Amino acid sequence: MLFVNNLSVFYGKIKVVHNINFTIEEGSCVSLLGPNGAGKTSTISSILGTVNSTGTINFCNEDISKIQTEERIKLGISIAPEGRRVFSNLSVYENLYIGSAIRKDREKADREIEEWFNVFPILHERKDQSAGTLSGGEQQMLTIARALMGNPKILLLDEPSLGLAPMITKKVFELIEKLKAKGITILLVEQNATEALKLADYSYILNSGKIIAHGDRNEILKKGDLMSSLTGVEN
């Protein structure tokens, strides 16, 4: 479904991602792991078209590497960005409403908002409250819900557990597990490798802008020494 070929990302003249390749099959959950500054978010941004990059990004048999960000979203790519970035002065309901911006089926979208309110009663309770007043975990749930309101073909999750308490992190991963079970294609970017490896069907390890290893959970865990130094996974 998503084929990234020979992708490099530049900030000005500085190259931060070096010619990487990876593939995400429909219905699978792929994780992109690595330490801070490895180029994970830059990779996500290049899929979204918010940074300068070279190489091709093929999504649903279409090369999207030259088209505008907004058009890529319309093709069915959704993002729950790092740091959550809820619209803090907008109400919870309005956040979800904006999330369905590209939808044509207004009524169905409205029903989905109700469904989300059933999944997260706390969001329903606070639906007219501004999103900035939610706790970090609630904001993360809102961000994921907002991204799914666009009815995406693929969901990009950038560091969903960042800065959350362990209990909340657990809930977030449970949610991702559920989404996966529903058959939603997911690209998960994480520093919390233990959890991410459990979830993902296939993983890529990124360091200094290069893919240094890839495989399923067992294959990655075999390369134990490399792994523990990079991501802190215990054997």
Add this chain to the structure above:
Amino acid sequence: MIDYVVQQTLNALSFGAEYALIALGLAIVFSIMGLVNFAHGEVIAIGGYSMMVMAAIAFKNPIIIIVGAIFAAVIMAIFLERIAFRPVRYADATTGLLTAFGVSLILQNLFLLLVSPRPIAVTSMYFLDWPIKLGTIRISSLQIFETLATLLAILLLVLFLKRSFLGIAMRAASLDFEMVRLMGIRANRVIATAFAISGLLAGIAAIFIIARRGAVDPTLGFNPVLKAFVACVVGGFGSLPGAVLGGFLLGALEVGMLVILPQSYGGMKDAFVFAVIAIILVWRPEGILSPQKEKGDKI
């Protein structure tokens, strides 16, 4: 004495209404794309010139002239965004500000070159202005219209921002423009809407300015925008409630200065008003109601 207070309050309201209208137009564009649109005054002037043209080609119906002037201002605002401000959309605030200065300079001189450096009479809005006597209070109908029109415009704008999809998107964009694009909403659409609204407000302002002055000249909008600019900053740049508050505050301040200052200092009104503004800014450098800015550091 009470009469005097009421009278001056009404004066302050109508002054303030005009500034609030223009300041809102500046603030809505600034809140979305961080552009200080100094060329807003020339959008007002276009409204004025379009009335001149319509009067010249024998449109007598005031509704047509009013709608036409507002339409002209909206088109002008959208046009300016397209040709001048889109290239500097993601540039820093200084670049945007200076670009807007340049655009303002070009337009003012174009009016001068193509029309006339002198004021040209436009009397088609005089019908809005007749004296009203309430007991001993004497006011002009124009003041009432202006205050009401401004309040109505603010009300409609609030409704638009709260209820409509584009309105909500615009509020979202003022917090995190890129995130709005990441929701699949076209940046061009949001920004064009912001400019259209600012043009609409400028057009309404133009009608009242022309109704009061009865003439249009190349600098028609320059001084009002200068004041509205100040109103925005005092209220908190980019905050829409701040723009309205700043506008009315400025109106009150101006009328207050006219009341307090002795006759011979009347010409110095602006100097005192600006001095008070400078002091307010020292007290609150970000303005009275500065908007919250929350943006992610990455992407």
Add this chain to the structure above:
Amino acid sequence: MKIFQSSKSFHQAFWGATLLSFIIALIGLLVIFFGERYHLRLVYAAYVNLLVVLGLQVFMGNTNITNLSHSAFMGLGAYIAAICVTPVQIKKLSLPDAPWGLNTFELDALSSALISLTLTGFLAFLTGLVIVRLSGIGATIVTIAILVIVHSIFMHRTDIFKGKQAFFGIPQVFDLTSIIIISIAVIFIARFFRESKWGIQLRASSDDEKSADAMGVNIFKLRLLAWTLGGLILALSGICYAYYLGTISARPFYFSHVFLTLAMLILGGMRSITGAVIGTILITFGLEGVRFMETGPVILGLKFPEMLGLSGIALGAVIVIIMVVRNGGLVGNFEIEQVFIKTRKKI
């Protein structure tokens, strides 16, 4: 106290300023020897504008905050010097109602200039206390406020400034040679300030306020320094203006002059002194051409219509085009000596 962080910055500043001075002097000398009488006046005015642009550069170029009050400080410098230096007989005639005995004394040109510099510099310092505390747009708004306040005082206090009418009778103190010398001195001052450790710290802080703050650079003090120095240079430009023309009025110290000089600085590139000089030269010459077209000349048998406003359109177009195409101006960070001296390549 050390002014320069390294001898290299001193050398760069010195050679850069010398080269620019050479160009400036050359143009002046050519005009002195070959120019017509009416040229002298135009060229003198251009040198005054060069001083204004340099004064503007000292603050804007180093802090990246748009200043629009420069013409007000120029006006203050001009009026204060004019009031001091104009003979009592003339002042009795032109300012019969002047308060505080302003029309009862006269001073020599040097004392008048010094008083003007001191007072304007002090006003710059006072306003600077406000300006430096504000960021970006807030600061720009206050500079507009200063411009409006000063202008309405000029216009309204006709008993001191004569408002729209001409303040006349100022003795002619300077000629073209004097202003060439002054321009050269100011080029050196502006360039030395740019390369001084204060200038370097300021430019660093304009790029990244927070980190400069963290490194212990006191931005407020440095900005205040730049603002006051700029104010002094602007006062000097006003003095030069008054000391040559003999009559001044409030009109030229307002928005149109603000835009003119701003366009000069932006065209060349506000971050460099070379840019300021180049911008001034280009706009001065370019505008003469445009003004010629404005009057409706006959060229090659073609009669052009009178086109009032053309110069304003040209200035506006220069500002917009530069901002859109190349917002660092023609030369960006480049300084003239880099043609000859190899400097560290910047990323």
